Amino acid sequence: MSARKEALRILFEVFKNNKFSNKLLSNLKQTTAMSKEDIAFVFKLVYGTIQYKIYLEYVVNKIIDSNKTDLKIQILLWMNLYQLKFLKAKAYYVINEAVDIAKSINKNYSGLVNKVSKILEDENIWEVKIKNKQNVFPLENGFPFWLYKKIENDYSKEQAQQFILHSNIESKISLRLNTLKISLEDFEKKYFEKYKLEKSQLIEYFYLSNKNIINQEIFLEGYVTVQDQMSGYASYILAPKENSKVLDMCSAPGGKLTHLAQIMKNTGKIHAYELQENKIHLIKQNLSRLGVKNVILECKNALEIEEEKYDFILLDAPCSGYGVIRQKPEIKLKKYSEQENEELVLLQSKLLEKAYNCTNKGTEILYSTCTINKKENEEQINNFLLKHKDIEKIYEKVFFGNEYDNDGFYICKMKRI
Structure with a gap:
């Protein structure tokens, strides 16, 4: 199986059928028909072509008429340019294989x-x-x-440019140590050097x-789970106490949920809800693997919970x-x-209202999104606070991704007084 041909197949699904590349690439990991090196190359080629697609298309369209050229051929040319400019690949190999792939699509191309x-x-x-x-x-x-101008208008030109540059830097895998199964000291002694780990500057555990650990002992035994630092920081800032009663309104894929359980040391109760039935199985797998025992999980729209x-x-929140x-x-x-x-902002607003209706005096609420958009974040919270004078803001922070080699994120912690 040709790596470039496989990359083209995945990219066609992304650009033509609006599929998510991470899901298609995850399926590729299961194949035995390709070497690890070829699979790694497919990953790089797929992500790189999508990252720079707007630029690649602009350059290629200087030469071709996109209205008269088959989409697969256009994607093939975008891939070629990405390899030539960004991977510094040898033109001979890139072009020769591209011609062979073109023949398999339509020899006339x-x-x-x-x-x-x-x-x-x-x-x-x-x-x-x-x-x-x-x-x-x-x-x-x-x-x-349009997105560059939005970030610039919401924040600043410098922030928008930093975000753009950071968005094209290959990310490392972020792992959370699961202290329900192993102590930090034992974990570091046994696995830190073995997996060449780097300590987060944000959260101690x-x-x-740079290593894929999904099929490794530390993952399979539930000693770690893959979770972005900012996702973990949301639960870390909420900091539910042991033996408390907690609500997780939108639980999939379960990273924050299992982190809450870890912070609570498996005490108290967490009522967790997830709207999409196909994600419930994934959450249950994570609960089992990580040894979480204080969660009551239901497949239900958070707007309809008691x-x-x-x-x-x-x-x-969805964002x-x-x-x-x-x-x-x-x-x-x-x-x-x-x-x-x-519609998205309205849904977030309704979810915040539902959260408010589940509070007593002293209840703490953590609202988070994985977006950089003031309407969904700061403005959404300001409107919520104007409506509810008995809610005070304790903590608010926008992360743009370059702070700790993380993703962009918004976190706001509030308390009913």
């Missing part, structure tokens, strides 16, 4: 692929020359101008790694996801309509 690919070797054609000078930097980095009173409430572009670069290729934006 092989000549076009050969001709265009040779033109793409010329670095002069890589230059961005557009009238809108504000868009040169975003376009060179494969970032949509989080680690960064309004019991809780000591701590976690609302990790636009701009903060995790580094992990899911497809997100930046979809621009939500005004109606979609309004």
Whole structure:
């Protein structure tokens, strides 16, 4: 199985059928038909082509008529340019294999692929020359101008540019130590050097790694779980006490949920809800693997739950996801309509109201999103606080991803007084 041909197949599913590359690539890990090196190359080629798609398309369209060229051929040319410019691959191998792949799609395109690919070797054609000078930097980095301007308007030009640069840096795997099964001292003594771990600068029992550990002993035995540092920081900031009653309103995939249980040392009760039935099985697997025993899990819309009173409430709300572009670069290729934006903000608002109805005096609420969008974050919370004068803000922070080699994230902790 050709690595480049497999990358093309996955990219076609992403661009044509709006599939998520991380899910398609996860399936690829299960195959025995490709070497680990080839699978790693497919990952790099797929993510890189998606990350820079806006730029790659701009350059390729200088040469071809996109309206008259098969989409698969266009994607193949984007892949070629990515390899030539960003991977510094030898043109001979890139072009020869691309021509062979083109023949398998439609032999009539092989000549076009050969001709265009040779033109793409010329670095002069890589230059961005557009009238809108504000868009040169975003376009060179494969970032949509509309999202760049949104971040700039919400925060600053410098912050927007830093976010763009960071979004194209390959991320390390973030791991949370599960102290329900092993102590920090024992874990570090046995596994720190073995897996070449790097300590997180944010939370003591989080680690960064360049190694895939999904099929390794430390993962299978439940000693660690894969969780972004910012996702873990949300539960860390909520800090539910032992023997307390906790509500997790939107639980999948279970990272924050199992972290809450860990913080509570498996005491008290966590009522967890997840709307999507297909994710319940994944959450149960994580609960079992990590030895979590204080969770009551239900497949139910959080807006429809009975309004019991809780000591701590976690609302990790559905959001636009701009903060995790580094992990899911497809997100930046979809621009939500005004109606979609309004519906999303309204849903978040309704979930916050449901959370409020589950509070007593002293209840603490943690609202988080994995996006960088003031309407979904700061403005959403400000509106909530205006409506409820008995809620005070304890902590609020926007993370842009470059602080601790993390994803973009928003966290706000509140308390009913």
